[in-house]
Amino acid sequence: MQDVNQIRKDFPMLNGKMMNGYPLVYLDNAATTFKPQSVIDAVVKYYTDETCNAHRGDYELSAMVSDAYEAGRQAIADLIHCESKEVIFTSGASGSLNLVAYGYGRKYLKEGDVILSTEAEHASNILPWFKVAEETGAVIEYIPLDEEGRLTVENFKKVLTDKVKVVTFASVTNVLGYIAPVKEICKLAHEVGAVVVVDGAQAVPHVAVNVKDEDIDFLAFSGHKMCGPTGVGVLYGKYELLEITDPFMLGGGSNARFDICGNILLKKPPFKFEAGTPAIEAVLGLHEAVKYLQKVGFDYIEKREKELRDYLVSKMQELDHIILYNANADTGIVTFNVKDVFAQDAASYLNTKGICVRSGTHCAKILVNVLETSETLRASLYFYNTFEECDALVEALKTTTVENCIGIFF
Ligand SMILES: Cc1ncc(COP(=O)(O)O)c(C=O)c1O
Incomplete structure (x- = not known):
């Protein structure tokens, strides 16, 4: 049985890093992942x-x-x-x-x-x-x-x-x-x-x-x-x-x-x-x-990502202003929008809370025909993420509103 706290100790980027006064919550693992000390x-x-x-x-x-x-x-x-x-x-x-x-x-x-x-x-x-x-x-x-x-x-x-x-x-x-x-x-x-x-x-x-x-x-x-x-x-x-x-x-x-x-x-x-x-x-x-x-083991990696994804999705489904595009995804990718908020503004707002997610088309520019939206937000999980980090995203999303996001884009 793997212990995620033990795993996290192997990654310098997961040990005490702060962003905008908040503990860094890195949910952009589909873009790139953190590296363990051995690497x-x-x-x-x-x-x-x-x-x-x-x-x-x-x-x-x-x-x-x-x-x-x-x-x-x-x-x-x-x-x-x-x-x-x-x-x-x-x-x-x-x-x-x-x-x-x-x-x-x-x-x-x-x-x-x-x-x-x-x-x-x-x-x-x-x-x-x-x-x-x-x-x-x-x-x-x-x-x-x-x-x-x-x-x-x-x-x-x-x-x-x-x-x-x-x-x-x-x-x-x-x-x-x-x-x-x-x-x-x-x-x-x-x-x-x-x-x-x-x-x-x-x-x-x-x-x-x-x-x-x-x-x-x-x-x-x-x-x-x-x-x-x-x-x-x-x-x-x-x-x-x-x-x-x-x-x-x-x-x-x-x-x-x-x-x-x-x-x-x-x-x-x-x-x-x-x-x-x-x-x-x-x-x-x-x-x-x-x-x-x-x-770490691929059985563990798959299982852990699925647990985190299910947890995050269930919490996000409780928020009326969140539109989910892949509630049934097979891996740790959660793609969503905040109603009435431009995806990049929402990502910039989340950044002020220490949270890293991706916004835009994610390089899949013709998928917009299928999604019927031009931009989305993407939280992508890896085995070293935690339920607490999912909670941090959900908490921050509660205040991701049009009013809070006006003029936020940097
Ligand atoms: C599905 C997929 N294919 C290809 C790439 C390109 O990978 P790289 O930028 O490492 O060459 C990415 C990167 O995000 C990807 O997600």
Whole structure:
């Protein structure tokens, strides 16, 4: 049994920080998460005791750092259940999704092919596909979401044809927090020969993910949303797909040979995708983050977020002036509005009470068609949040009124 007070001691950001005279209540974990001391220590240790490049030096220090870097890759592979050669380190989920869109999509899509996606996607998983569609003549079609805003197998079946070559969606959406039926979608997509690209930015930090069991072709996620450092992310790809995918960048470390005539022999995956010096300290930190999350346990993380979410939702439902958009979310994302108050004004007011929530479109700009509102507030919970922090939000919401919010925006 985990003790949240014990867990919170591991995070410097959760120990006594104040904002505007109030204890800091951080409910913006979908944007980025806090880091435990072990992650911070790993980053500092690299700069203090281990600085050198990885995979480039013929000396012991470099061999040690290269081994540590590859141990990070193995840790990710174990986390999502694949082989380490199927794990590419990128700059983040955005970097990973752009790599698939440009390296795979632009290479294989042609005029009339269909890229199936949803209106709930984050900009990072739709803009690259817009560009690739424009360049290849492929078209983007949307799987209709149900009345709650969920991606369902039934609706997927309605739009799946043999013209579909790529299916891409978030396995947990960043505004509504719904879990998509990944395994069923992969099975159906594969029956028509389509490749499935899963945006796991909001999934991997919160729920156990098994790419082999779900038969995912590509999976993208970010280190900083799972207690790791910024500047590192992951693209998983089935090895046979990585072999035929082009790198998005070329440069040092990714080639085995090149000559004056421009002939290039690239290394095998994953190295052909990792041109240039990587974010070494971030990979070492991410390894510690994975260890930390595994120590806490994904069963606990899921259960704790669900308890917090249910509690917060039930308290918010008692407030007449709160409009909830995802009362039945599957993860710790609570999206809402305060009646008659512009979302950014409400967020600014909550800031004066020490509370951090996000407002706006949350980078999912076409979801407004489904939500029928242009802006929302989003409180996103993680396993280290507390019921007291939920209470603090609810208390602050009681006084989030038009009168109190006038002129508050900063
Ligand atoms: C669902 C989803 N996909 C992709 C991203 C992009 O992640 P990053 O900014 O770390 O590249 C985010 C970030 O909020 C996200 O929520």
